[in-house]
Amino acid sequence: MSEVPAQTAHWNRQDFPAAAREMLENSQTRKNVQHATNVIQAKRNKVTAEMPDWEDLREAGAQVRAHALRHLDYYLTQFEANCTRAGGHVHWASDAVEANRIILGLVQQHQAKEVIKIKTMTSEEIGLNAHLEANGVRPVETDLAELIIQLGKDRPSHFVVPALHMNRQQVRAMFQREMNLPDLGDRPEDLATAARTYLREKFLRVKVAISGGNFLIADSGGICITESEGNGRMCLTLPDVLISIVGIEKVIPSFRDLEVFLQTLPRSATGERMNPYNSTWCGVHPGDGPKEFHVVLLDNGRSPILADKEARQTLQCIRCAACLNACPVYHQTGGHAYESVYAGPIGAILTPQLHSMGEGRSLPYASSLCGACYQVCPVKINIPEVLIHLRGKVVREDQATFAGKFSLWNIGMQAAAFLFKDASRLAMAERIGQIGQKPLVSKNGFIEWLPLMLNGWTQTRDLKAMPAQSFRDWWAKEKAPQANSSQRNEMGHDG
Amino acid sequence: MADSSNHRAAILGSIRRSLGASESLSAIAQEYAAIARTYTRSSMSSAIAVVELFEDRLREYDAGVYHSSAGSVADAIAEVLTARSKKSLVIPAGLPADWLSKDFAFGEADAFDAYRLDKAEGLLCGCTVAIAETGTIVLQNAPGQGPRILSLVPDYHLCVVFADQIVATVPEAFDRLKATSDLPTTFISGPSATADIEMTRIKGVHGPRFLDVLVVEEAKA
Amino acid sequence: MRVSLFITCYNDALFPETGKAVVSVLERLGHEIEFRPEQTCCGQMHWNTGYLREAVPIIRHFVQVYRDAEMVVIPSSSCVSMMRDHYIKAAEMEGDARLVTEIESLLPRIYEFSEFLVRKLGVEDVGAAYPHKVTYHASCHSMRSLHLGDIPIRLLKQVRGLDLQPIQNMQECCGFGGTFSIKNADVSSAMLADKVRNVLNTGAEVCTAVDNSCLMHLYGSLHRQRTFVRTAHLAEILASGHAGAKVEEVRA
Numbered sequence: 001m002s003e004v005p006a007q008t009a010h011w012n013r014q015d016f017p018a019a020a021r022e023m024l025e026n027s028q029t030r031k032n033v034q035h036a037t038n039v040i041q042a043k044r045n046k047v048t049a050e051m052p053d054w055e056d057l058r059e060a061g062a063q064v065r066a067h068a069l070r071h072l073d074y075y076l077t078q079f080e081a082n083c084t085r086a087g088g089h090v091h092w093a094s095d096a097v098e099a100n101r102i103i104l105g106l107v108q109q110h111q112a113k114e115v116i117k118i119k120t121m122t123s124e125e126i127g128l129n130a131h132l133e134a135n136g137v138r139p140v141e142t143d144l145a146e147l148i149i150q151l152g153k154d155r156p157s158h159f160v161v162p163a164l165h166m167n168r169q170q171v172r173a174m175f176q177r178e179m180n181l182p183d184l185g186d187r188p189e190d191l192a193t194a195a196r197t198y199l200r201e202k203f204l205r206v207k208v209a210i211s212g213g214n215f216l217i218a219d220s221g222g223i224c225i226t227e228s229e230g231n232g233r234m235c236l237t238l239p240d241v242l243i244s245i246v247g248i249e250k251v252i253p254s255f256r257d258l259e260v261f262l263q264t265l266p267r268s269a270t271g272e273r274m275n276p277y278n279s280t281w282c283g284v285h286p287g288d289g290p291k292e293f294h295v296v297l298l299d300n301g302r303s304p305i306l307a308d309k310e311a312r313q314t315l316q317c318i319r320c321a322a323c324l325n326a327c328p329v330y331h332q333t334g335g336h337a338y339e340s341v342y343a344g345p346i347g348a349i350l351t352p353q354l355h356s357m358g359e360g361r362s363l364p365y366a367s368s369l370c371g372a373c374y375q376v377c378p379v380k381i382n383i384p385e386v387l388i389h390l391r392g393k394v395v396r397e398d399q400a401t402f403a404g405k406f407s408l409w410n411i412g413m414q415a416a417a418f419l420f421k422d423a424s425r426l427a428m429a430e431r432i433g434q435i436g437q438k439p440l441v442s443k444n445g446f447i448e449w450l451p452l453m454l455n456g457w458t459q460t461r462d463l464k465a466m467p468a469q470s471f472r473d474w475w476a477k478e479k480a481p482q483a484n485s486s487q488r489n490e491m492g493h494d495g
Numbered sequence: 496m497a498d499s500s501n502h503r504a505a506i507l508g509s510i511r512r513s514l515g516a517s518e519s520l521s522a523i524a525q526e527y528a529a530i531a532r533t534y535t536r537s538s539m540s541s542a543i544a545v546v547e548l549f550e551d552r553l554r555e556y557d558a559g560v561y562h563s564s565a566g567s568v569a570d571a572i573a574e575v576l577t578a579r580s581k582k583s584l585v586i587p588a589g590l591p592a593d594w595l596s597k598d599f600a601f602g603e604a605d606a607f608d609a610y611r612l613d614k615a616e617g618l619l620c621g622c623t624v625a626i627a628e629t630g631t632i633v634l635q636n637a638p639g640q641g642p643r644i645l646s647l648v649p650d651y652h653l654c655v656v657f658a659d660q661i662v663a664t665v666p667e668a669f670d671r672l673k674a675t676s677d678l679p680t681t682f683i684s685g686p687s688a689t690a691d692i693e694m695t696r697i698k699g700v701h702g703p704r705f706l707d708v709l710v711v712e713e714a715k716a
Numbered sequence: 717m718r719v720s721l722f723i724t725c726y727n728d729a730l731f732p733e734t735g736k737a738v739v740s741v742l743e744r745l746g747h748e749i750e751f752r753p754e755q756t757c758c759g760q761m762h763w764n765t766g767y768l769r770e771a772v773p774i775i776r777h778f779v780q781v782y783r784d785a786e787m788v789v790i791p792s793s794s795c796v797s798m799m800r801d802h803y804i805k806a807a808e809m810e811g812d813a814r815l816v817t818e819i820e821s822l823l824p825r826i827y828e829f830s831e832f833l834v835r836k837l838g839v840e841d842v843g844a845a846y847p848h849k850v851t852y853h854a855s856c857h858s859m860r861s862l863h864l865g866d867i868p869i870r871l872l873k874q875v876r877g878l879d880l881q882p883i884q885n886m887q888e889c890c891g892f893g894g895t896f897s898i899k900n901a902d903v904s905s906a907m908l909a910d911k912v913r914n915v916l917n918t919g920a921e922v923c924t925a926v927d928n929s930c931l932m933h934l935y936g937s938l939h940r941q942r943t944f945v946r947t948a949h950l951a952e953i954l955a956s957g958h959a960g961a962k963v964e965e966v967r968a
Contacts, residue, residue: 230702368893391766456901461936
């Protein structure tokens with residue numbers, strides 16, 4: 001078996017500010033991302049506003065997910081027992097290497113040279129496609145967007161609409177090239193039809209399918225998959241063998257809980273009241289679907305996150321991507337700037353935690369903390385709160401290193417903290433600032449250039465100079481004497 | 496190389512270390528029961544309003560909506576098929592014989608594999624429950640509905656829904672589904688679609704491109 | 717009512733006119749204003765940048781200065797949201813139960829300026845006049861943390877001569893985000909560019925908000941681009957046009 005390096009959720013090429021700078025230069029991608037997120041946001045806002053019980057659904061969803069995580073060991077073993085009883089095989093994988101090993105082993109056991117796949121970010125996370133290819137198995141992505149990504153040798157930029165950064169002309173050009181269809185039109189219908197024709201033969205012929213899973217249902221041992229195109233259903237029902245790779249956090253206690261998530265997920269994810277297809281099944285069912293069914297339960301850095309009570313809520317995520325669509329940072333950069341399968345606000349908190357804060361350390365800072373993500377989250381993950389919490393971890397870890405301790409940031413923040421502890425220090429600093437700023441202040445009274453880390457600000461913005469008199473000085477001069485005299489008068493009356 | 500049981504123990508051990516002492520089953524059950532479910536369970540709307548809402552939602556998905564009385568299902572199906580220029584349909588086992596007009600050919604699904612289904616003109620079936628608010632029909636592997644492949648591979652799907660099978664809300668549907676939650680279950684809301692290209696919903700990717708629903712206005716016998 | 721003004725650190729140093737305006741509006745409404753010179757900062761910059769431990773002494777200092785205050789008014793929604801959203805957590809992190817209790821008792825007495833006028837005093841018309849075309853920038857914290865809703869808009873609608881222009885994408889962040897504007901200066905600038913375009917599209921002469929931090933950010937670009945659009949804190953508009961109040965030309 002040939003090994004490819006175990007892939008992780010984070011691509012680890014560069015930090016967010018640098019990657020974002022690259023993305024900001026790509027005006028076509030930015031335009032595509034802004035168009036798509038605007039459309040999806042508007043639809044989402046419309047179909048959530050029509051639900052008078054939307055906040056109740058969010059609350060119930062949050063509580064169900066938090067409860068499941070609090071008792072994750074119990075619900076996972078319950079799922080395992082029920083799934084096994086229904087004829088499924090449950091595998092456990094601590095990391096990407098083990099998950100890839102299990103899946104490749106199953107594929108090879110059935111002598112499959114080709115597998116069909118439903119869009120699954122979990123398989124992106126573990127680098128499954130590369131591993132299969134390296135071992136002579138051809139994975140075929142069947143979700144339209146994932147097919148676009150695969151044929152274009154691109155990376156997903158959004159986990160509901162992975163090719164959202166491409167417009168129809170770009171998709172057409174790529175399909176024309178890769179499917180050898182020189183006359184293909186650029187209407188979305190033409191492109192969907194091309195995908196239908198390209199894939200139908202594979203659905204009918206290929207014997208092994210690989211999927212992810214939206215929910216593991218503990219009390220029935222079932223899995224739920226939500227989708228739009230029907231490619232998912234093709235993979236779930238036509239092949240002889242189905243392998244589902246699912247993160248351990250995806251478990252919900254009961255089938256009945258779907259009554260919450262099948263309302264909140266589609267409305268949040270695609271702005272539809274219901275997506276075209278949701279499938280649930282348990283194990284194998286004679287005469288219906290695959291003869292053999294395997295679930296691979298993937299940890300890969302998830303279980304340690306549970307120990308952090310503040311950040312545990314990250315794992316409540318049901319991957320609707322509403323936070324991406326609502327995020328003003330994502331609007332500007334698209335998903336690739338996050339250098340992770342999991343982009344956007346949720347990616348900014350999930351990715352570094354999946355790597356025990358060893359990678360993606362700039363991601364918790366990839367947010368203005370505007371709170372739009374929290375507002376739309378259907379399971380009420382307080383993303384801004386977790387971002388700050390993770391920033392706290394990054395700072396503490398950095399301070400433990402020599403370079404971090406003597407970094408400009410740390411020195412500056414320590415100095416500011418020193419000033420803010422005492423008003424006389426602050427007043428003194430203000431006076432020094434009023435004088436010290438003079439070489440930087442232009443004739444028009446504005447600062448147009450700042451040194452070092454502050455330089456980013458003055459690249460595109462001026463900064464108003466400090467006025468000669470602070471508020472506290474004004475008060476001391478103009479108001480305090482009156483206040484004191486009135487106080488004296490009062491005392492005089494009393495006395 | 497670690498075998499699978501080691502990984503199981505390692506993952507469960509890691510989870511337990513992270514979570515601390517686990518609680519008793521009754522405590523877990525109590526905590527689960529205490530989850531606030533203040534969302535809407537059922538609708539105040541009249542039965543007629545519920546059916547109307549269901550049909551509106553279906554039309555929004557670009558599904559065809561037809562009507563029939565309980566006594567004339569066969570005629571109504573024949574009309575729909577004529578309008579759609581269909582001559583033969585696949586049917587699951589257990590479909591009521593009195594739905595089937597003699598003017599059309601209906602083949603029982605057992606005789607079809609995926610390749611034959613791919614060539615079939617379409618499927619005729621019933622459903623377990625339908626949801627008005629979301630325009631959804633729910634199929635399970637049961638008599639008159641059959642295995643999942645039937646409503647997937649053929650390009651055309653005609654589903655018969657009785658008025659008393661239509662509930663207003665998603666939670667009401669789950670009340671009806673929970674007894675058979677272990678059956679393969681498919682929620683279908685309109686024809687197959689995608690919004691992957693510029694977020695425009697386009698109809699017809701891999702599932703049936705055409706979905707018609709025949710609403711039978713009286714209760715199922 | 718005796719109202720204690722927490723001016724905030726950056727208003728103190730950069731926007732003293734906002735503080736003077738708050739004093740003027742509240743005094744006119746018959747309240748006694750006090751300024752406690754021991755005040756410094758709310759701790760938000762440190763907390764939000766991840767310097768959590770460093771923020772705690774600043775928070776403790778704030779609580780010490782104001783624990784006996786009858787009412788604290790703050791012309792900055794982000795500082796108020798720092799207090800409401802994070803103070804208790806910070807004290808808990810420190811394991812300081814007494815501080816938690818003190819914060820719990822102090823928080824209900826803390827108001828953002830426009831919130832104080834409308835929710836506490838029940839005043840929408842403060843008698844101001846401001847004959848300018850104005851657009852309102854809803855800061856993220858005012859919307860999503862304090863849930864001010866249309867409170868600032870209601871106050872602006874009562875101002876004589878003021879022509880209020882609605883802005884597109886009002887709910888989208890201006891890109892300031894405190895140290896975000898430095899750590900991610902490029903993304904912040906791109907967000908700012910969108911916001912400034914929306915401000916300019918309103919045709920307003922003045923952009924107002926309940927946070928000078930956003931306004932400082934917006935004006936940084938409006939000034940760099942040599943537009944003639946000014947910014948003014950809501951308090952400055954509400955303090956304008958009275959006999960004795962100087963007509964607003966603060967940021968020009």
